Amino acid sequence: MNDPFKALAHPIRRGIVERLAEGPATVGEATAGFGVSKPAISKHLKVLEETGVVTRVVEGRTHRLSLEPEVLSVAADWMDQQRALWERFFDVVDEYLSEKEST
Amino acid sequence: MNDPFKALAHPIRRGIVERLAEGPATVGEATAGFGVSKPAISKHLKVLEETGVVTRVVEGRTHRLSLEPEVLSVAADWMDQQRALWERFFDVVDEYLSEKEST
């Protein structure tokens, strides 16, 4: 699975991303207070890792997580592109209408 | 349900958004060629409508779909914000390191 949208579709995973956006953190730090068991956290992290949104480096018995912002860029760019196309469509319509009106 | 990320988590729904980005279309036009039955399409449209990504106006027996780009903006802005925070974090680290080095 390599779909950043799917990875960000769960609020807990977006919460983890939000915390990592402020700097790298261990699993415990990045996931405290979500009110969910440790295995659940572990699975969410796996999803984020598999899509490349988050990377992990093992330091002794703790794991340090980092955000990988390029993947977010890909998704954000897709959205911006759809919006841009949509706005271009309206430009074309306006142009057509004003041409029609002037004849 | 009001989660744009969840709405965009499925490739067929993103495909629909891509087509609507080029201008409004009927259900049949916007969803042709996805290789899936009509009820499946209907459900995907319902999700997109419920999150506000797409709006619908009934015209006789056809339904005309339009993209609602503001909702995409919200999601794109979230991603950009995470990225910006992350970059700011590195700026702070760099600053700290260069100060440390200069003492």
Place this chain on the structure above:
DNA sequence: CGGATCGTTCACTATCTGGTTAACCGTAGC
């Protein structure tokens, strides 16, 4: 060594998701 800590894997369950077919509703057109 022995206990505590950080985090994972295993086995299992309940719910959600995405798909199907069949039937239906409203409109368009002969």
Place this chain on the structure above:
DNA sequence: GCTACGGTTAACCAGATAGTGAACGATCCG
């Protein structure tokens, strides 16, 4: 009026997802 068309609703099914508790692995520390 009747049939064709665009699209939805209903009922159902298989697989994915999100959660749990229990056990484990590895590291740190007394």
